[in-house]
Amino acid sequence: MFDFLGQYYPVFIQGAAQTVVISLIGICIGILLGLVVVAMNLSKFKPFSWLAKTYIAIVRGTPAMIQVMLIYYVLSKALPIPDIRFLGSSLDRVIPGSIALGVNSGAYTAEIFRSGIMSIAVGQTEAGISLGLSENTTLFSVVMPQAVRNILPAMGNEFISLIKESSVLFYIGVQEVTAQALGVGGTLYNFIPPLLVAAAIYFVLTFVLSQLLQLAENRMGRKYLALN
């Protein structure tokens, strides 16, 4: 049933690599954007917080597929990205696609950050401020690192769902693992085995990631409780 792998395995490896790349870029952009948006959201300057809330509401209230397509079509007009092949797709699709994943993820990470910040006692902020630190330094050096530890499980879930959702880039022609599986299915006139392979690849990726996150969580926890 999986004989085709002998011939097509490079295609799946390429697709898996593409999925990893776009997910990583998406996660990085999502984290950076999430940080900016949560700072805006919690800012006392109302227009900032209003803007942040609007962004979050729009991203959460619309389908990822439409967001990806809109961003792709807008960016491909606005940014002259060269048509360079990268893991079987053109960069002028991969880059807008990854940005779109990040823009989508940013709204969710911003909300995760917010709940993490809320979970840190006010006393921590007051301690920072009373030492003469600025509000931003207090936020980023005192509150955030603690928030990160508290939110690691939720962030893990977000990363995992981003890896799975990255398959939407199929719609703008990024040859990630789902697209490759469908391509192979088309040539074989049988979609089930290649889709099973794609599913297995997603499972391995998310499983490895969740193990890594578990490790990070344990390490951070140990440091907090370190004796001497």
Added chain:
Amino acid sequence: MLTNTENIIEVRGLKKAFDQNMVLKDINFAVKKEEKVVIIGPSGGGKSTLLRCLNHLDGNYTGDVLFKGQNLGQLSKKELQLCRRKMGMVFQQFNLFPHKSVLENITFAPVKLKLMSEAEAIANAHDLLKQVGLDEKAKAYPQSLSGGQQQRVAIVRSLAMQPEVMLFDEPTSALDPEMVGEVLGVMERLAKTGMTMVIVTHEMDFAQQIADKVLFMDNGHVADIGTPDYLFNHSKNFRTRTFLAKVM
């Protein structure tokens, strides 16, 4: 208006409300250089709220709070931060940074604010830790320390900023009784160095012994004020007498 430059802190007509609840009702007093001012009074009387106005941790008040002649309410954010560096604050719940080691708790702000190099800050931190008998805990994380040890570290953290005044909000109220002494001891020694101190406390013996001036706060007013001898032994104020009778 003329300000007495001897006054490190001056509070004039300070009023503050949380919604409809008037918590501070026209507070006036001053803290001179090297003076130890102790604030006592019943729970809910506004002591913590007052202390938080002194370093503008809560800036939502009317009236004036002056630090070395500068009206905190009129300062820019930057200027306010400069003032706060000079006003150490110690909290009832210690509020150490749990993700930083004892040493990092102490050196973080002075290094971040470029008061000193990292090497200087570390040397200074060890020096201060020795003075409170905790140098061997430099690498420990706050959770592994007892309450008394955490509070001593918190005091050191504030001192590392080389403040000109130290504010204490019930520094021993969250401690087990056997740990109260070690923290009060550190504060006593600090007082002897000439530090200006404003202390909210329920430790009446300590208050009598350390204070130059005692404020009795009740229901948002400074209901009584004077030397410890006056306030604890001679005050005719009915509310002072009732309060002291209850707590002593």
